Structures are given as structure tokens and as C-alpha cells.
Amino acid sequence: MQRVNGGVCTVKNIKASGCKNGKHGVGILLTKNCEAAGVFTKNKIKAAPVRLTKKVLRDGKLSAIVANSGNANCFTGKKGMEDAIKMQEITAEKLNLDPNEVAVASTGIIGLRMPMEKIIPLINKASLKLNNSPKASRKFAKAIMTTDTFPKEFAVEFRLKNGEKCRIGGVAKGAGMISPNMATMLSFITTDIDASADELYESLKIAVDRSFNMVVVDGDQSTNDMVLISSTRESGEIDEKFQTALNFLCEELAKMIAKDGEGATKFIEVIVKNAKSSEDAKKIAKSIVSSPLVKTAVFGSDPNVGRIIAAIGSTNCDVKEEKINIRLKSVTDVNIVKNGEIIKSKIPYARKVMNEKEIKIIVDLKFGNSSAKAYGCDLTYDYVKINSEYST
Amino acid sequence: MQRVNGGVCTVKNIKASGCKNGKHGVGILLTKNCEAAGVFTKNKIKAAPVRLTKKVLRDGKLSAIVANSGNANCFTGKKGMEDAIKMQEITAEKLNLDPNEVAVASTGIIGLRMPMEKIIPLINKASLKLNNSPKASRKFAKAIMTTDTFPKEFAVEFRLKNGEKCRIGGVAKGAGMISPNMATMLSFITTDIDASADELYESLKIAVDRSFNMVVVDGDQSTNDMVLISSTRESGEIDEKFQTALNFLCEELAKMIAKDGEGATKFIEVIVKNAKSSEDAKKIAKSIVSSPLVKTAVFGSDPNVGRIIAAIGSTNCDVKEEKINIRLKSVTDVNIVKNGEIIKSKIPYARKVMNEKEIKIIVDLKFGNSSAKAYGCDLTYDYVKINSEYST
Structure with a gap:
């Protein structure tokens, strides 16, 4: 092709x-x-x-x-x-x-x-x-x-x-x-x-x-x-x-x-691996990519993994906290969460990843074998500007 | 009491x-x-x-x-x-x-x-x-x-x-x-x-x-x-x-x-009346109050009723477009949508309502007899500021 x-x-x-x-x-x-x-x-x-x-x-x-x-x-x-x-x-x-x-x-x-x-x-x-x-x-x-x-x-x-x-x-x-x-x-x-x-x-x-x-x-x-x-x-x-x-x-x-999200400065790709079902993988990927708190964190280049975790949990899909791995990837690749724990020493590297324009958030749930991808962008001042002035 | x-x-x-x-x-x-x-x-x-x-x-x-x-x-x-x-x-x-x-x-x-x-x-x-x-x-x-x-x-x-x-x-x-x-x-x-x-x-x-x-x-x-x-x-x-x-x-x-929503400048109360069921009334009220497009419109004092309508429809609840009435209320009270049509002549008055600090959006679906209220606030530059700088 x-x-x-x-x-x-x-x-x-x-x-x-x-x-x-x-x-x-x-x-x-x-x-x-x-x-x-x-x-x-x-x-x-x-x-x-x-x-x-x-x-x-x-x-x-x-x-x-x-x-x-x-x-x-x-x-x-x-x-x-x-x-x-x-x-x-x-x-x-x-x-x-x-x-x-x-x-x-x-x-x-x-x-x-x-x-x-x-x-x-x-x-x-x-x-x-x-x-x-x-x-x-x-x-x-x-x-x-x-x-x-x-x-x-x-x-x-x-x-x-x-x-x-x-x-x-x-x-x-x-x-x-x-x-x-x-x-x-x-x-x-x-x-x-x-x-x-x-x-x-x-x-x-x-x-x-x-x-x-x-x-x-x-x-x-x-x-x-x-x-x-x-x-x-x-x-x-x-x-x-x-x-x-x-x-x-x-x-x-x-x-x-x-x-091309309104006001976007960064592209986010979320990849969810090893979910219980394809439905769960999709739900979790979408939940992360659409969370305003994740989106503002990406805008601020803030590796606030807690917000990713909250977005995973908020779906009500079956996950086990202690099994979750999370990688942040752009120019480099950082295993920021391993078996449900944030690796503090990696935060400076994670910040570097978050500074880039295209960021991958890769979540491995180790719970099943279904995957999904979702696409989004950061939430910025310009989003608010564009949408508070839109209609005529 | x-x-x-x-x-x-x-x-x-x-x-x-x-x-x-x-x-x-x-x-x-x-x-x-x-x-x-x-x-x-x-x-x-x-x-x-x-x-x-x-x-x-x-x-x-x-x-x-x-x-x-x-x-x-x-x-x-x-x-x-x-x-x-x-x-x-x-x-x-x-x-x-x-x-x-x-x-x-x-x-x-x-x-x-x-x-x-x-x-x-x-x-x-x-x-x-x-x-x-x-x-x-x-x-x-x-x-x-x-x-x-x-x-x-x-x-x-x-x-x-x-x-x-x-x-x-x-x-x-x-x-x-x-x-x-x-x-x-x-x-x-x-x-x-x-x-x-x-x-x-x-x-x-x-x-x-x-x-x-x-x-x-x-x-x-x-x-x-x-x-x-x-x-x-x-x-x-x-x-x-x-x-x-x-x-x-x-x-x-x-x-x-x-x-006290983060960065909020305005309080929004959504009242949904005459929905098919209590579940539907709640879903629709929440959908309106949580729509980022409605929230940015409120921030911009923009009576963009189209976004309210899209939020109603997005719930998949049973509604009939041609029955919907929408009122915007603060100091004054404006029937901006009547039987599914936006009353153009009322837009200037609606703008006045939207300029206030506490805004009620009242939706009458004329479809049943269940009601619900939901509470929220506008989406502002300060929301983005607060949340893109939050973590340490």
C-alpha cells in the first residue's frame, strides 16, 4: 500500500x-x-x-x-x-x-x-x-x-x-x-x-x-x-x-x-493494551483522551499520571490497579507507571516527553488481550477563546 | 425550615x-x-x-x-x-x-x-x-x-x-x-x-x-x-x-x-421539565450542564442555543424537536425557543440574560412529566490555567 x-x-x-x-x-x-x-x-x-x-x-x-x-x-x-x-x-x-x-x-x-x-x-x-x-x-x-x-x-x-x-x-x-x-x-x-x-x-x-x-x-x-x-x-x-x-x-x-482540534497545540494518541474486551479497551482509551484534566495537563507539559489513572477508573471497566503499566512516548519512551506504581525517578524524563508536540500514552492493563487506539488533543486557552466567541 | x-x-x-x-x-x-x-x-x-x-x-x-x-x-x-x-x-x-x-x-x-x-x-x-x-x-x-x-x-x-x-x-x-x-x-x-x-x-x-x-x-x-x-x-x-x-x-x-468551579465566572442551573422519565430528565440536564460548548458559550455571554439543542440530542433520550421550548433566565426571562424554533427577535434579550452571573437554562420537552435539575459553571481561560499548572 x-x-x-x-x-x-x-x-x-x-x-x-x-x-x-x-x-x-x-x-x-x-x-x-x-x-x-x-x-x-x-x-x-x-x-x-x-x-x-x-x-x-x-x-x-x-x-x-x-x-x-x-x-x-x-x-x-x-x-x-x-x-x-x-x-x-x-x-x-x-x-x-x-x-x-x-x-x-x-x-x-x-x-x-x-x-x-x-x-x-x-x-x-x-x-x-x-x-x-x-x-x-x-x-x-x-x-x-x-x-x-x-x-x-x-x-x-x-x-x-x-x-x-x-x-x-x-x-x-x-x-x-x-x-x-x-x-x-x-x-x-x-x-x-x-x-x-x-x-x-x-x-x-x-x-x-x-x-x-x-x-x-x-x-x-x-x-x-x-x-x-x-x-x-x-x-x-x-x-x-x-x-x-x-x-x-x-x-x-x-x-x-x-x-486540528480547536486551539490545539499537541496531538495525543492513547493506546490501551490487554484490556478484558474490545469494548473496555475502547472505553478506557476514549475516557483518557477526552478527560479535560488530562488534556490540560498535556497542554501544560505536566506528566500528571494521576489524572490518567482517574480517567481509567472512571470508566467502570474491570482493571486491577496493581497490574497497570503506563508509558509516555514521544522522542523518548518512559515507563512512568509500573505494576500500579508511579516511578518517581522517571518524572523528569516524563516531563521531557510531555514537552513534545505528539504524545503517545500507552496503557497496559494486563487483564485480557484486547486493544484500542483513540486520538485527541490538548485543551488550551485558545479552545476557550474560539468557543466563547463563536456564534454571530 | x-x-x-x-x-x-x-x-x-x-x-x-x-x-x-x-x-x-x-x-x-x-x-x-x-x-x-x-x-x-x-x-x-x-x-x-x-x-x-x-x-x-x-x-x-x-x-x-x-x-x-x-x-x-x-x-x-x-x-x-x-x-x-x-x-x-x-x-x-x-x-x-x-x-x-x-x-x-x-x-x-x-x-x-x-x-x-x-x-x-x-x-x-x-x-x-x-x-x-x-x-x-x-x-x-x-x-x-x-x-x-x-x-x-x-x-x-x-x-x-x-x-x-x-x-x-x-x-x-x-x-x-x-x-x-x-x-x-x-x-x-x-x-x-x-x-x-x-x-x-x-x-x-x-x-x-x-x-x-x-x-x-x-x-x-x-x-x-x-x-x-x-x-x-x-x-x-x-x-x-x-x-x-x-x-x-x-x-x-x-x-x-x-x-466554585475552577476558574468559573458564572453559575449555571439547568432545569429539564416534562421528560419521558426521571432518568431521561437527569441525563439531559447533565448533558447540557457538562457540554464544553455550552460552558464556553456561557463564558462568552453568547446565547448559542444550538449548542443546548445538540447537547439535548446527544443523550439519545426520546425528544421531539418540534415540541422543545427553551427559556433563558436571570434578571429577565426569555423564551428563546418555542416549539422547536429559535425566536430570532429575542436574541438581543437572550444576550442580556447571558451577561449575568447566575443563569438558568429551562428546557421544556413536553414529552412526559419528569423533571430534573443540574448544576454547573462556565468554562474559562482560568480553568485551563489552573489545570495546566496544577501538579508539582
């Missing part, structure tokens, strides 16, 4: 475009005749575009995606659904497609009507610029950014078991890391694998569970989250090589989201 | 004292021959004093409580339990009590050995100053403070159904509000009600569930949390008047903890 350029446009016959106007943006992805599947937010209050796109995907066909930034079109009542349908219809009309095959995604402020007078001209403009090029994918990635500080793209090429070359490309947006739940996470993935909508769905679910869902806490998500996968079916048949590549791609995109 | 002075010393024959030495403090409460009960953290990793005090309470008798600040004596292995027992034994010896009737509570940093060379002289000193006076209760309350900015005491006098006067007094500490789970919450309550240990336990559990547990998120608590109640049994028999008074006292103490 190798990393390639081009984001979503790494796949032949996929076209992308994107335009911005102040804090509003529109990106279009042309996925003509693609087989498609999606996973969506579990939030009980779902934005109009989420409800609409779920309907679009019911028969598995997708011809285009129109995504906007600046307004989430959520909690906007019947008018909100009318606006989402309008976005779908205008895009279909401009591109000569069946509106029932156009997905809509939105991200931005909740509770305000979509400013259609800004969005419609952006759709018109974007629909004229569709192109299959790395630049076009980049423009799409930029158009859907909100508080993101950099566009997020990744693409891979690999060989299926039968030797055929296959590609997967993706873009993502998302940047609110303290409560990943509330910051909308959107991702659009393209591929040429030959798979049915059902096969794509199964494969996507597995990949999302170990990547985006390890940044975005389950059942606690934004009203607008969605991950869509579209396939031109021009390569070989789906097999486990595809799953491995899709997992990898989604993990790389998820890490970018974590690194 | 009326508020009275004296904190824990409002009850006759209860003596208190407290001493500080830098960031370490020791408070002693003499509760000779009291009947007692306690509720404890559900964190899987329990500090040594929590495990020890649970054992002390097994036979329901309590003669003293020794509580220290500065070190949590958690994740300290066998040595930690030895230190907790030492604290118990020294206190018993000084006060001529059975060590098995002395409870121990600790709060402070996790993972470092208890500095016994500082704690023992403080126990010795405090054991000489025991007194039944408002000043003594205040000293006890101060000795157990960590990042608390003010001591927390409350006391009430009321009449039982048979006309007899009864008193309840309490002190509390706790100040980490963004993730209430991790900041240790301690509370010690005294009363003269005539009740068995079992009756006290049942009554305390009810009161804690609707007060401290609505600040401190269930199953997600500090390694050291405990609430103890001790009774001299010198007043009349327990009845529902006692429950009402105990609920009220615990709610007042819980509100003080919320108001």
Missing part, C-alpha cells in the same frame, strides 16, 4: 470543486453512477441534510454530493428541510442529474436558517468548476472547512488479492476536539473497488468504528456528522486488502481531525 | 477543628458514638482512605473523621493503605477512640505518597483544637479546601412531624467543574435525627442523587469522592420532613460546589 496524491480525485472519473465566500463555502463532488453508502450521527436531533441524505442513500446510488460550511441547517424546522431539498434540486439541475441521487451535507452554526442567498450562487459557481485533479480535491476540502486550520485529504493505492490496483481517496473536516461530539465531522471517501452498497456499508462501518469514532465519542455526536463512501466500481472485487486500506485511510483522516 | 449558623457544629455534641500548613490541611470532626452512613465514588480505582472508611462504616458507628487536603493518597499501593491506617490510628490515639470508628478522607494530587511528616503534626495540632462552635466548623471547612476559593457550609433547623426540632449541618469541598468527575468532592453532614445507620444511608442516597450527583456525573467520579452523615440521635425519629431538609441542604452545598 502506498500513499498517493489527489485526495478524492485520486479515483478516475470522480470530479470535485469548491468555492468560498467569507465564512460560507460550497463543495461539490460528482460521483456519477457510483454505488454508495454512509454512516451518520447518532444524535437524536438530526439536521435536515442528514435526514435527506439518508433517504438518498436508501437505494445505494449516488451521483453527486453538495456540502456547505457556515450553517448546519439544524433545528430549522420545515423550512430547513425545504432549504436542503432546494440545495439538492439546484445541484441536480446544474449538473443534469436526478435530484434523488444528490446527497447534501452541512456544517456550521445550529438553529439559524440557511442563508440561501449566499449558498445558491456558491452552488452555481462550484458546479461550473468540477474537475478530476489534486487541485480540485483540495478546493473541495477547503470549501467545507469551518474552524479547521488546514484541509484534510488522504489517498492510497494498493493491490487487491488478485493483483489488481485499487485506490481510495478521502477528504474530511472537523476541528472541535474537547467535546468531539459537538463539532461536526464530515468525511467523503471515493474508491474504484467493485462492491455493492451493502458491502461498502459493512466495510465503512468497520473502518469508522476504529477511526472517526475513536475521535468522536459514540452516541454523543454532532447533529450533522456523516461519512459517505462512493465507488465507481472500476477496479477489482472487494476483499480484505480493501478493508485494511480503508481502515488505514480513515485512521489517517481521523488523526488529522484530532491534530 | 430555616437556615441557621454553625455548619457541622450546628448539631450539639459535634466538635470540629482544622489546621493548614501551606497546601496541606487536616480537619477533624468528633462524632462520638454517632450512627453513620456514607456514599462513595463509583470510580473503579478507589483511593486508600475510601476503602478504609467503607470498612469503618460497616457496623454503622462513627466516632471521628480525619480529612486531609493536598494529597489524595490514591494509586499509592500498599504503602498508601499503611498511611491511611496510620492517620486513623494517630487520630484515635490522640482522641482516645477506637481506631475502627475513625473515618479517613483525602483530597489532592493522585499518585504521590502521603507526606506523613506534614500530615502527622497537623493531626496532632487539630486534635487539640476541637470545639463545638461556628468558628470550628469554618476551620474544618477551610482545612479541606484544595482549589476551592471559599469554604462551603450550610445548616438548617426544622420541625419533625411530631413537632420536635431537628438540625442538619454540612460542609463540603469540591471545585473542578468542567469534568466534575475528576475533582474530588467531599461532604460531611451532621444531624441529631434519631435514625439507624440503614435509615441514614437510604435518606442520604436519595439526597445525594438529586444534589451532588447532579454536579458530579455518575459512574465517572473522582477516585476519592465521599459523603458521610453522622447522627447523635438526640432529636426525634426520622420522617419525611427530615428527607426534605436533607435534600435541601445537599442541594445548597452542591450549588456552592458548582459556583
Whole structure:
């Protein structure tokens, strides 16, 4: 498997475009005749575009995606659904497609009507610029950014078991890391694998569970989250090589989201080993990476292992205090907790680790044989600044 | 029912004292021959004093409580339990009590050995100053403070159904509000009600569930949390008047903890009405009050109702978007959301509400008839400052 350029446009016959106007943006992805599947937010209050796109995907066909930034079109009542349908219809009309095959995604402020007078001209403009090029994918990635500080793209090429070359490309947006739940996470993935909508769905679910869902806490998500996968079916048949590549791609995109946490200065990767079950491993990894006390300690480069321990215990998962090992790792690797005891002499070295920009917290529970990874970032003054001044 | 002075010393024959030495403090409460009960953290990793005090309470008798600040004596292995027992034994010896009737509570940093060379002289000193006076209760309350900015005491006098006067007094500490789970919450309550240990336990559990547990998120608590109640049994028999008074006292103490959230500038009370079940009402109230995005919006005086809505939906409780009403209340009272729609014209008034120091968020779900309250505070620059510089 190798990393390639081009984001979503790494796949032949996929076209992308994107335009911005102040804090509003529109990106279009042309996925003509693609087989498609999606996973969506579990939030009980779902934005109009989420409800609409779920309907679009019911028969598995997708011809285009129109995504906007600046307004989430959520909690906007019947008018909100009318606006989402309008976005779908205008895009279909401009591109000569069946509106029932156009997905809509939105991200931005909740509770305000979509400013259609800004969005419609952006759709018109974007629909004229569709192109299959790395630049076009980049423009799409930029158009859907909100508080993101950099566009997020990744693409891979690999060989299926039968030797055929296959590609997967993706873009993502998302940047609110303290409560990943509330910051909308959107991702659009393209591929040429030959798979049915059902096969794509199964494969996507597995990949999302170990990547985006390890940044975005389950059942606690934004009203607008969605991950869509579209396939031109021009390569070989789906097999486990595809799953491995899709997992990898989604993990790389998820890490970018974590690194771009609002106000973040540091990236945190938590690895939990030898938990009783996979569920426990995930819960503990998420508990550590989402603890505000751990996050502020990382910001302050403070090797406050006590907070990691409290976060482990707070999950109610089965652990034995006297078995726990904890390693902190960046440029160096420090075994700061051994068999449930903090090694005081290692604290100065642990502080050195915490000073770095990318920190791994590795917890060995010695209780079973399940593992999990979770991704996050530190909690900083700038997080507070960004979020106390956000709405207009 | 009326508020009275004296904190824990409002009850006759209860003596208190407290001493500080830098960031370490020791408070002693003499509760000779009291009947007692306690509720404890559900964190899987329990500090040594929590495990020890649970054992002390097994036979329901309590003669003293020794509580220290500065070190949590958690994740300290066998040595930690030895230190907790030492604290118990020294206190018993000084006060001529059975060590098995002395409870121990600790709060402070996790993972470092208890500095016994500082704690023992403080126990010795405090054991000489025991007194039944408002000043003594205040000293006890101060000795157990960590990042608390003010001591927390409350006391009430009321009449039982048979006309007899009864008193309840309490002190509390706790100040980490963004993730209430991790900041240790301690509370010690005294009363003269005539009740068995079992009756006290049942009554305390009810009161804690609707007060401290609505600040401190269930199953997600500090390694050291405990609430103890001790009774001299010198007043009349327990009845529902006692429950009402105990609920009220615990709610007042819980509100003080919320108001003293680390770095907090504003107090938030969330009231959820007409939920499907009591469980749902609690979950939704907690979800709103603990959302970092709601908390930063309150800090910025930003009436960002969308974040409240996202927090409601993220619980997975049954709600109907088009039924939801939301009121924001401080000096004025603004119906900002009516039947699932944000009333745009009210935003300037909502902003005025958000500018105040004490804000009520009242959510009417019109879905059932259960209610709940939760307490919290805003998330500020100072929270980040306090917690990124905490450990030594």
C-alpha cells in the first residue's frame, strides 16, 4: 500500500470543486453512477441534510454530493428541510442529474436558517468548476472547512488479492476536539473497488468504528456528522486488502481531525493494551483522551499520571490497579507507571516527553488481550477563546 | 425550615477543628458514638482512605473523621493503605477512640505518597483544637479546601412531624467543574435525627442523587469522592420532613460546589421539565450542564442555543424537536425557543440574560412529566490555567 496524491480525485472519473465566500463555502463532488453508502450521527436531533441524505442513500446510488460550511441547517424546522431539498434540486439541475441521487451535507452554526442567498450562487459557481485533479480535491476540502486550520485529504493505492490496483481517496473536516461530539465531522471517501452498497456499508462501518469514532465519542455526536463512501466500481472485487486500506485511510483522516482540534497545540494518541474486551479497551482509551484534566495537563507539559489513572477508573471497566503499566512516548519512551506504581525517578524524563508536540500514552492493563487506539488533543486557552466567541 | 449558623457544629455534641500548613490541611470532626452512613465514588480505582472508611462504616458507628487536603493518597499501593491506617490510628490515639470508628478522607494530587511528616503534626495540632462552635466548623471547612476559593457550609433547623426540632449541618469541598468527575468532592453532614445507620444511608442516597450527583456525573467520579452523615440521635425519629431538609441542604452545598468551579465566572442551573422519565430528565440536564460548548458559550455571554439543542440530542433520550421550548433566565426571562424554533427577535434579550452571573437554562420537552435539575459553571481561560499548572 502506498500513499498517493489527489485526495478524492485520486479515483478516475470522480470530479470535485469548491468555492468560498467569507465564512460560507460550497463543495461539490460528482460521483456519477457510483454505488454508495454512509454512516451518520447518532444524535437524536438530526439536521435536515442528514435526514435527506439518508433517504438518498436508501437505494445505494449516488451521483453527486453538495456540502456547505457556515450553517448546519439544524433545528430549522420545515423550512430547513425545504432549504436542503432546494440545495439538492439546484445541484441536480446544474449538473443534469436526478435530484434523488444528490446527497447534501452541512456544517456550521445550529438553529439559524440557511442563508440561501449566499449558498445558491456558491452552488452555481462550484458546479461550473468540477474537475478530476489534486487541485480540485483540495478546493473541495477547503470549501467545507469551518474552524479547521488546514484541509484534510488522504489517498492510497494498493493491490487487491488478485493483483489488481485499487485506490481510495478521502477528504474530511472537523476541528472541535474537547467535546468531539459537538463539532461536526464530515468525511467523503471515493474508491474504484467493485462492491455493492451493502458491502461498502459493512466495510465503512468497520473502518469508522476504529477511526472517526475513536475521535468522536459514540452516541454523543454532532447533529450533522456523516461519512459517505462512493465507488465507481472500476477496479477489482472487494476483499480484505480493501478493508485494511480503508481502515488505514480513515485512521489517517481521523488523526488529522484530532491534530486540528480547536486551539490545539499537541496531538495525543492513547493506546490501551490487554484490556478484558474490545469494548473496555475502547472505553478506557476514549475516557483518557477526552478527560479535560488530562488534556490540560498535556497542554501544560505536566506528566500528571494521576489524572490518567482517574480517567481509567472512571470508566467502570474491570482493571486491577496493581497490574497497570503506563508509558509516555514521544522522542523518548518512559515507563512512568509500573505494576500500579508511579516511578518517581522517571518524572523528569516524563516531563521531557510531555514537552513534545505528539504524545503517545500507552496503557497496559494486563487483564485480557484486547486493544484500542483513540486520538485527541490538548485543551488550551485558545479552545476557550474560539468557543466563547463563536456564534454571530 | 430555616437556615441557621454553625455548619457541622450546628448539631450539639459535634466538635470540629482544622489546621493548614501551606497546601496541606487536616480537619477533624468528633462524632462520638454517632450512627453513620456514607456514599462513595463509583470510580473503579478507589483511593486508600475510601476503602478504609467503607470498612469503618460497616457496623454503622462513627466516632471521628480525619480529612486531609493536598494529597489524595490514591494509586499509592500498599504503602498508601499503611498511611491511611496510620492517620486513623494517630487520630484515635490522640482522641482516645477506637481506631475502627475513625473515618479517613483525602483530597489532592493522585499518585504521590502521603507526606506523613506534614500530615502527622497537623493531626496532632487539630486534635487539640476541637470545639463545638461556628468558628470550628469554618476551620474544618477551610482545612479541606484544595482549589476551592471559599469554604462551603450550610445548616438548617426544622420541625419533625411530631413537632420536635431537628438540625442538619454540612460542609463540603469540591471545585473542578468542567469534568466534575475528576475533582474530588467531599461532604460531611451532621444531624441529631434519631435514625439507624440503614435509615441514614437510604435518606442520604436519595439526597445525594438529586444534589451532588447532579454536579458530579455518575459512574465517572473522582477516585476519592465521599459523603458521610453522622447522627447523635438526640432529636426525634426520622420522617419525611427530615428527607426534605436533607435534600435541601445537599442541594445548597452542591450549588456552592458548582459556583466554585475552577476558574468559573458564572453559575449555571439547568432545569429539564416534562421528560419521558426521571432518568431521561437527569441525563439531559447533565448533558447540557457538562457540554464544553455550552460552558464556553456561557463564558462568552453568547446565547448559542444550538449548542443546548445538540447537547439535548446527544443523550439519545426520546425528544421531539418540534415540541422543545427553551427559556433563558436571570434578571429577565426569555423564551428563546418555542416549539422547536429559535425566536430570532429575542436574541438581543437572550444576550442580556447571558451577561449575568447566575443563569438558568429551562428546557421544556413536553414529552412526559419528569423533571430534573443540574448544576454547573462556565468554562474559562482560568480553568485551563489552573489545570495546566496544577501538579508539582
